[in-house]
Amino acid sequence: MVGKPQKRTKHTRAVILSTAKQLFDSNGYEATSVDQIAHAAGYAKGTIFSHFPDKANLLTAVRIEQIETLVAQMLADAQHPPGPDTVQVFLDILNPWLALFAKEHDFTHIFLNQADLRGSPWAMRLYEACCALDNVLEKTITALIKDNRLPATISVSMYAQGIQAFFYHVLIGLHSGATANQSDQQILLRNLLAHWLRTP
Numbered sequence: 001m002v003g004k005p006q007k008r009t010k011h012t013r014a015v016i017l018s019t020a021k022q023l024f025d026s027n028g029y030e031a032t033s034v035d036q037i038a039h040a041a042g043y044a045k046g047t048i049f050s051h052f053p054d055k056a057n058l059l060t061a062v063r064i065e066q067i068e069t070l071v072a073q074m075l076a077d078a079q080h081p082p083g084p085d086t087v088q089v090f091l092d093i094l095n096p097w098l099a100l101f102a103k104e105h106d107f108t109h110i111f112l113n114q115a116d117l118r119g120s121p122w123a124m125r126l127y128e129a130c131c132a133l134d135n136v137l138e139k140t141i142t143a144l145i146k147d148n149r150l151p152a153t154i155s156v157s158m159y160a161q162g163i164q165a166f167f168y169h170v171l172i173g174l175h176s177g178a179t180a181n182q183s184d185q186q187i188l189l190r191n192l193l194a195h196w197l198r199t200p
Contacts, residue, residue, distance in 0.1 A: 013051050016041050021062045029059055029106030053120060056110050060122040063107045068125065070096055071132045078136045086149050087193045093136060094167050095186055101174060102182050108175045112168075137163055150197060159197075166192040 019041040023032045034055055038045040052058040074093060082089040101108045110116060117123035137160045144150040150159065170189045173179040179188055 009051075012043065012047065016043065016048055016051055016058070017062055020058050024059060024062060024106065029055075034058075053118065056116050057118075057120045057122055059107060060110055060117060060120075060126060063104055064122050064125050064129075066100060066104070067129045070100060071129045074136055075132060078139060082140055082143055082147075082149075086144060086197060087190055089140060089144070090137070090163055090193055090197075091186065091190060093133075093140065094163075094189065097133070097167070098170065098174065098185050098189070099182060101171060102185070105175075108171065112172065112175060134160065134164070162196045163193065166196065 016037065020032075020037050023037055023040060027036075032055075034045055034048055037058070038048050041048070048058070052061060074096070077092070083092070101111065111126070114123060114126060117126070138156050141150065141156045141159045141163075145152050145156065166189060169192070170179065170185050173188070174185055179185045
């Protein structure tokens with residue numbers, strides 16, 4: 001008997017997430033209201049809010065598994081030595097993130113404004129994914145410095161901060177429409193990284 005309420009809670013949450021994903025995918029984030037999700041899921045609006053504080057957290061809960069799948073692949077790839085093209089090494093890490101945000105455009109705003117999530121469990125999972133990206137970048141930079149492929153005159157932390165600054169610059173361009181397509185984003189990021197890393 002003890003497990004039944006928890007089972008019902010998990011089932012309710014799963015139905016809400018599945019319904020929200022369908023509506024977000026078909027109608028977009030802005031055009032989808034919590035009322036619509038509640039009606040389609042067959043629950044009261046209050047039930048939605050008992051599981052998710054607001055619509056931003058609900059979208060994050062829908063998309064977080066995609067982020068975590070990306071992170072798992074990134075961590076697996078990081079077990080191999082860096083490839084011969086130094087800039088491409090970092091593009092291989094960052095481009096899948098850009099591709100995800102290009103596809104899930106509504107989620108980009110939330111990713112760039114994580115304070116909106118107000119410390120929810122999904123905010124913590126998103127934060128952990130960002131920490132994983134930080135760690136992979138620093139591990140890769142350390143290996144490249146050790147192999148004399150990056151100048152040791154700049155610290156690992158400074159390299160990582162610069163790379164992430166360019167990544168977020170391109171991501172903001174995607175969000176604002178300044179870079180219209182994924183190819184433009186990749187070219188811009190490659191040029192910025194090549195300049196920062198001082199490689200041809």
